[in-house]
Amino acid sequence: MPPSLKRELTTFSAMALVVANMIGTGIFTTTGFLAGDLGRSSLVLAIWVVGGIVAVAGCLVYAELGINLPRSGGEYVYLREAWGPVWGFISGWVSFLAGFSAPIAAGGLAFAAYLSYFFPSLSPSSSGALLRSGVGWIHLGNGQILAVAVIGVFAVVNIVGLRLAANIQNMLTLLKIGVLSVFLGLAFVVGHGNWQHFSQTAVRTSPHDLALQFAVSLTFVMFAYSGWNAATYVAEEIRNPERSLPLALVGGTLLVIVFYLACNVAFIYAIPLEKLKGVLPVGSEAARVLFVGRGGAIFSGMMAAALLSCISAMVIVGPRVYYAMAQDGCFFGSAARVHPRFHTPVFAILFQTVATAALIITGTFEALIYYVGFMLVLFAALATAGIFKLRKRHHWRKLPAVDRFFPLVPAVFLVASFGMLISTIRFRPTESFLGLLTVCCGAGLYWWTSLRSRNGRRV
8 A cells, every 4th residue: 555644733833834834935035025016004004914915815705615625735735626737737737836935936036035144145026037038037146045045954854754844843933923924023112113213104116006006916916925724735734623623724824814914014104105115125224223223133043044934834734735636547656656754745846946946046026026926816716716617516514704704704804815816917917817828728638638648648
């Protein structure tokens, strides 16, 4: 009998995955872009509240889907069950590139950007372009090398065993929460900030109508909230998923909403919006202003370390999607192989590592964020819409929190998603086109793997 995955994750570990996936690259990098897009602190804070409400609605729907379909794979499983194998496969393909590999790449670049506070040569933007093609530039500098090396280390840890990876993940998550808690506590007690910053506006850098730009920027915010569904990807390895999965999803997301709002208040308290515009390592800059001298350096380093938690969590979660796909014959067959000693999907982890490294040296941070945000919103919306069909199944267990407010809960997520998708297509056509191209490539790959399967050959 071939080795299989083991149920080793507790409720706390599953919640830690959710928190670690969410609190990371997005909150430490997006506020500077929002400052230029929206121009008012009230709108910057409001968009994080709206994003949180949308994320909680998605959590509730996914919790119901997860307790009825407790398999590893997340959207891949839900879309396959609701809309058929082709959409399940495409969602898995999208997860491979946009759902995990690209966010991990963005996290690695953000980690290097934060360390550039101490070592300027690590800044991803300072790397040299070695090759130019018709699509874009190939960047390979110290920042990119560091990002690839960090992800390689986490890949090795995950191959050695889930228990080791989960223990490291728990410690990194606690470190992250501790760092943010200390940062927020000291920011308002001894930090050199100014509450007058909240009454100051910034000259908007976006030429678009404010309402439409709010919808586009919400895509950016939803990237920061991405990870609210992280526990569903490892449902097959969670103890008592019927109880633990809803608690992990909703509890983890609510905790993150509180941290996100507090962080943004601290950032604006430290730096007025006009000076925040376009700043990538916003947490590092805020720490430098709030805690003059060594205090800023210490917190910049600790925030860089906190980013490792987000990278680690995604390295754990992503390969479980490819593992589930390969079991169904919809991905490279070797991705379904489990290491006989460590009981981990070793080839799935390696595939993700290679794809992530490629994205690190070919993509820019902002383009990666919009590309990822567009794709995540699209497929989360398709999975959420599937609940209307799946609820008609006999013996389907309805989550009380969803059933009491049905169809309002999924409708909140779907309406917000539709607005984000339309606005992004209109104002960020390049990233949207690349996202839709990824979908088409997934459909083509599904056709190819299906043809090989019919011919009796293993992919």
